[in-house]
Amino acid sequence: MNSNENQITAITEDNKEVIFEVIDTAIYKDNMYMIVTENNIENGEATILKQIKSEENYITYSFVEEDEEFEKVMEIFMDNDEFDFIL
Secondary structure, X not given: OEXXXXXXXXXXXXXXXXXXXXXXXXXXXXXXXXXXXXXXOOOOOOEEEEEEEXXXXXXXXXXXXXXXXXXXXXXXXXXXXXXXXXX
16 A cells, blocks of 8 residues: 555555555554545544554554454544544
C-alpha cells in the first residue's frame, strides 16, 4: 500500500486498486491506527486499518479483526469531538 497525503492506495489479492481516504489516526499500545473510507463510497461506511512496520521498515496496513482491539481503538476515535461515529 502506498500513502499519499490523506489517501492510501491498496492492492487487493486479485490485483485491483482500492483508494481509501484517511479520516483520522490514533495511537493505541504503540501502534498507529487509521479510520478510513473507500474514496468512491458515499454512504459513510468506514473501517479501521492498523499500520504494521516490518523489520525492513516497510509499512503495510491490515484490517483490525480482533473484537477487543477494534473496540478499544474505536473508543479512541469516538472520543474525538471532530467526528460522529455510529457503530
